[in-house]
Amino acid sequence: MEVYPIGIMLYEAEGGADGEGERAGETGFAGTHAAIATRLSQDDVMAIARREGWPAKYRKRDGGFGVSELRIEGVR
Structure with a gap:
């Protein structure tokens, strides 16, 4: 699990790019994600x-x- 500093939000990037993080106010996006394995x-x-x-x-x-x-x- 990656945890970013308070105030850093991750956004979905277009196409094949990795997500992007930037300083932001209240946006509804989170700076934390989980990597989960599945069968x-x-x-x-x-x-x-x-x-x-x-x-x-x-x-x-x-x-x-x-x-x-x-x-x-991303569901709104």
Whole structure:
């Protein structure tokens, strides 16, 4: 789990870019996220995100491992 300083908020980035952090006031976005392993396939995880209306995308981290990012706070 990564925890950012108070006042730093993470925002979903466009396309294949990593999320971005910046100093912000009250925005509804959080500066904390969790990495959770699952036995579900990537397709199954993305299907859950679509069903729930969560912004989601697949990312490769530094050319190494891949992650499915789900922005649960992105639901408004």
